[in-house]
Amino acid sequence: MKYAFFPGCVSRGACPELMQSLTAVAAHIGMELELMETASCTGAGVISERNQKLADALNARNFALAEQTGLPLMNICSTCQGVMSGVNERLKARPEYLAEINEMLAEEGLSYSGTANPRNFMWVLVEDFGLENLRSLVKRPLSELNVAPFYGCYISRPTDVLGYHDFPQRGVYLEMIIEACGATPVDYSGKKKCCGFPIITMNRTNSLTMAGNHVGEAQEQGADFMVTPCPLCHLNLDAQQPDAARVVQTPLNLPILHLSQLIGMALGIDDADLGLNRHVVSTNPVRERLHALPLA
Amino acid sequence: MQFKLNVRRYDPEAESPAPYWREYEVDVPANATVLDCLIHIREYVDGTLAVRCSCRSAICGSCMMRVNGQARLACATKATDMQESSEAITVEPGGNMPVIKDLIVDMDVFWNKIRQVKPWLEPVQPVPEREYLVPNETILDLTVAMNCIMCGACVSDCTSLEVDKNFIGPAALAKAYRFVDDPRDEARQERLEELSDYGGVYDCTHCFFCVEVCPKGVAPLERIVEIRERAQSAGVTNNAGTRHAVAFEGIIRDSGILDEPMLLLKSIGMNPVEQLKNVPGGVRLLRAGKLPLASGPFHHKIPGHGNVQRLFEKVEAAQEA
Ligand code: SF4
Ligand code: SF4
Ligand code: SF4
Ligand code: SF4
Ligand code: FES
Numbered sequence: 001m002k003y004a005f006f007p008g009c010v011s012r013g014a015c016p017e018l019m020q021s022l023t024a025v026a027a028h029i030g031m032e033l034e035l036m037e038t039a040s041c042t043g044a045g046v047i048s049e050r051n052q053k054l055a056d057a058l059n060a061r062n063f064a065l066a067e068q069t070g071l072p073l074m075n076i077c078s079t080c081q082g083v084m085s086g087v088n089e090r091l092k093a094r095p096e097y098l099a100e101i102n103e104m105l106a107e108e109g110l111s112y113s114g115t116a117n118p119r120n121f122m123w124v125l126v127e128d129f130g131l132e133n134l135r136s137l138v139k140r141p142l143s144e145l146n147v148a149p150f151y152g153c154y155i156s157r158p159t160d161v162l163g164y165h166d167f168p169q170r171g172v173y174l175e176m177i178i179e180a181c182g183a184t185p186v187d188y189s190g191k192k193k194c195c196g197f198p199i200i201t202m203n204r205t206n207s208l209t210m211a212g213n214h215v216g217e218a219q220e221q222g223a224d225f226m227v228t229p230c231p232l233c234h235l236n237l238d239a240q241q242p243d244a245a246r247v248v249q250t251p252l253n254l255p256i257l258h259l260s261q262l263i264g265m266a267l268g269i270d271d272a273d274l275g276l277n278r279h280v281v282s283t284n285p286v287r288e289r290l291h292a293l294p295l296a
Numbered sequence: 297m298q299f300k301l302n303v304r305r306y307d308p309e310a311e312s313p314a315p316y317w318r319e320y321e322v323d324v325p326a327n328a329t330v331l332d333c334l335i336h337i338r339e340y341v342d343g344t345l346a347v348r349c350s351c352r353s354a355i356c357g358s359c360m361m362r363v364n365g366q367a368r369l370a371c372a373t374k375a376t377d378m379q380e381s382s383e384a385i386t387v388e389p390g391g392n393m394p395v396i397k398d399l400i401v402d403m404d405v406f407w408n409k410i411r412q413v414k415p416w417l418e419p420v421q422p423v424p425e426r427e428y429l430v431p432n433e434t435i436l437d438l439t440v441a442m443n444c445i446m447c448g449a450c451v452s453d454c455t456s457l458e459v460d461k462n463f464i465g466p467a468a469l470a471k472a473y474r475f476v477d478d479p480r481d482e483a484r485q486e487r488l489e490e491l492s493d494y495g496g497v498y499d500c501t502h503c504f505f506c507v508e509v510c511p512k513g514v515a516p517l518e519r520i521v522e523i524r525e526r527a528q529s530a531g532v533t534n535n536a537g538t539r540h541a542v543a544f545e546g547i548i549r550d551s552g553i554l555d556e557p558m559l560l561l562k563s564i565g566m567n568p569v570e571q572l573k574n575v576p577g578g579v580r581l582l583r584a585g586k587l588p589l590a591s592g593p594f595h596h597k598i599p600g601h602g603n604v605q606r607l608f609e610k611v612e613a614a615q616e617a
Contacts, residue, residue: 009554040552040604045502046544049524054611058548061607082504104610108603157504194455194503202498202536209459210501 001128003074004066005033006084006118009041010231011076014239017275018231021260022076022121024273028264029129029137033074039065042083044232045154045198053101059087060101061108063116072128073118076260078230082154084118085161120155122229122259126173131180139268140295141182145225145286147262148186148218148254149174150237152230156192174227177259181266186223190214195233200240205247211236212248215256225255225286227262234258239280255283265290297326299333299375300384303345306395315395318342319384330378330387331359331370334399346398354511357447361399362388367449367509390452406448409465413472413491418483428480441474441519443512450506450516462495466506466516469497473519476526488527497523498537549608552598 011019026033039062041047043055062084066073075081091098092114102111119127125134151174155162164170171192175185196210215237218226228234236244238256245252256279264274276283299322306315322336331349338345347370349359354372361370364378367390378385393401420428450466457463464472472491475481491497497520506516528538547554598604 012553038552038598038600038603040598040601041548041554043548044544044554045521046541047548049521050528050541050545051611051615052525053615054545054608057607057611058604061604100614104607104614107606107610153501153503153505157508159508193458194501196501198502199456199499201540203460206456206460206463206499207501210455213459 001030002032002034002071003124004036004069004071006036006039006062006066006073006075006080008075008077008080008231010235015231015234015258017278018076018234018258018260020273020275020278021258021264021269024269025260025264025267028267028269029134031129034069034071036062036065036069042080042087044079045083048083055083056087056090056097057101057104059084060091060098060112061105061110063088063091063118064102064105064110064112066116066118067113068110072124073116074121074124075118076121076229077232078120078152078155078228079232080154081118081120082162084116085163088116088118089161120229122155122173122177123167123170125263126169126176127167131176134177134180134263138180138182138266138296140266140290140293142262142266142290143182143293145183145289145293146186146222147178147183148188148221148223148226149178149191150195150214150218150226150228150230150233150256151192152228152233153192153194155229174229174259177263178227181262183262183266186218186221188214188217188221188223190217195230195236197232197236200236207236208240208244208247211240212244212250212252215241215244215252215254216248216250219252219254223254224289225257225283227257227259229259231258241281253281255279255281255286257283257286268295297328297376298323299328299379301330301333301337302384302386303334303337303399304386304388305345305398306389307344307397324375326376328375329371330363330368330373330375330385333375333385334370334387346396346400348400355445357445360390360447360449360452362386362390362452367391367452369447369449369511372511390448392452392454392457393448401448401452403448405461406446406451406465406467409451409468410446410471412464413468413475414483414487415471415475417475417478417481420480420482430479434477434479438474438477441470441514444470444510444514445512447511449509449511450514453505453509455503455505456499456501460495460499463499464491464495466500466510466520467514469500469523470514470516470519473523476523485530485532488523488530488532491523492527492532492535492537497527498535549605550597550601552601552604 040058043058048055105111178185194210196207200207234256241252261274271287302317302319304315305318320337320341322333324332324336334347350356352371354369359370360367363373364386389395389399390401393405396402454466457465476484476487500520
């Protein structure tokens with residue numbers, strides 16, 4: 001199990017604990033990661049609003065870099081996933097357009113032939129590694145913990161671009177992983193809605209209302225914490241949570257964990273290696289419950 | 297074939313008008329649509345159920361409702377496709393619009409927003425003696441937006457509308473695009489300015505719900521992104537949305553990857569009050585050890601970022617040529 005690993009920006013910026021926990025989990029389950037150091041940002045759906053072709057060219061370059069490694073491409077961000085899937089579809093549907101872009105990549109010695117199949121860590125974990133294997137490695141079943149899944153828009157829609165046709169269960173992978181870790185998924189209406197991140201600088205009140213609503217609802221449904229495969233969602237749900245609480249006028253105090261942190265806890269990996277201390281909303285209550293749980 | 301439907305009921309004239317759920321079992325042909333099931337209920341099981349429909353062929357847009365949690369045309373949705381397990385198919389009225397009775401919503405919200413974008417041509421002067429000539433490709437492009445049947449599915453599931461009723465919303469913005477890009481329209485600049493204002497294209501949060509639920513491939517989000525692009529190229533740039541996009545593009549050009557603090561500062565521009573609002577957030581990030589301070593608060597560039605810069609230049613040069 002070896003992957004061309006596209007880290008995205010956030011795991012190297014405001015969410016270092018994502019990189020840290022993912023690295024620890026990958027090592028633990030025997031997943032080898034070849035870091036794509038020279039890959040650029042996907043454009044996050046923002047560059048395309050100024051220049052679609054530019055965004056497509058940046059992604060074609062990243063795909064070509066992945067092809068060069070001969071390894072399957074893995075990302076760790078819902079937004080990266082959505083942008084990559086969308087661009088890939090466009091490039092594959094229009095060979096002349098791809099050829100034009102390839103001409104621009106030639107100077108760097110790159111060319112994209114259309115074989116990349118970008119997949120998020122969440123998909124790779126279920127589809128390649130398998131939940132049976134995960135279950136067999138669980139050292140500390142997270143029984144008694146209630147976990148609210150939060151997917152992020154870009155990994156949920158549009159389903160036809162994201163391969164839900166071939167993998168219809170992609171819409172419930174988070175719940176499946178939560179269960180495999182021994183915890184109980186919490187159902188609430190906001191789990192596939194928007195966290196509000198894309199408009200945080202344009203309409204702060206709307207953005208924080210979105211974040212606050214989802215956190216509040218999950219909390220009310222009895223969640224001990226929330227888990228997300230998207231570091232951008234994480235930024236809005238965790239770092240902005242105190243402000244979101246003010247906007248929705250509800251006391252909020254719900255730890256927001258990255259998917260790799262949830263898995264790491266179940267695998268019995270040390271807290272310090274999961275970066276659980278690098279959160280705005282303290283994860284201490286979760287850790288206390290966790291350490292009270294018996295090791296299997 | 298047997299289907300179980302769990303239907304959200306609401307009657308404002310009832311003694312206790314609180315909404316409630318009622319489960320029905322129907323025996324209908326295996327190829328029945330959800331609308332067929334509901335009509336069957338109304339005709340043979342419970343005549344009090346209120347449903348709106350007309351064409352039954354996905355043309356009129358009147359049967360929009362939420363089936364299994366998502367806005368759909370009931371007449372274009374097969375019951376078998378919705379029967380995911382032994383559980384009942386859930387049927388509710390569309391969201392973001394007030395419910396009149398049971399599955400019928402008040403579409404005034406929808407139409408008011410359509411009216412707000414002035415959905416008519418302001419003819420370019422002077423009016424030609426005969427017809428305006430419009431290139432074929434232009435009309436083909438507009439056809440995508442013109443395919444809208446005004447069903448309200450996108451409005452029902454829009455997450456921005458859910459938190460802010462002032463947002464113009466997906467259907468009306470897709471309609472606006474249809475006029476913005478029509479060469480016969482004279483009000484383009486004015487439209488772009490209005491659409492870039494509060495409640496306009498920059499309040500859309502990219503959630504893709506409208507793309508997912510639209511039964512006619514209008515993909516309102518894509519039209520919204522096109523309006524943003526048109527507005528920015530037409531010089532309508534004095535807004536937070538453009539500042540955000542310009543800052544983002546600049547950072548990627550320069551270093552290959554994004555750094556959030558820099559993006560925040562650049563997007564917010566020189567407005568000190570807005571800057572201050574973000575300070576608590578920034579301080580919290582620092583305190584939680586989330587910003588990689590060892591390397592300074594900002595990201596390093598990616599190795600070989602010059603390649604990314606050159607790619608920017610090439611794409612732009614090709615476009616100018
Ligand atoms: S989409 Fe996000 S995480 Fe992904 S590369 Fe871009 S800014 Fe970074
Ligand atoms: S929920 Fe927010 S950050 Fe997450 S994918 Fe959607 S828009 Fe992005
Ligand atoms: S993408 Fe924008 S317009 Fe479409 S549903 Fe989401 S917020 Fe609304
Ligand atoms: S854009 Fe699509 S979903 Fe929205 S009203 Fe028109 S047809 Fe219905
Ligand atoms: S009844 Fe006309 S669209 Fe469904």
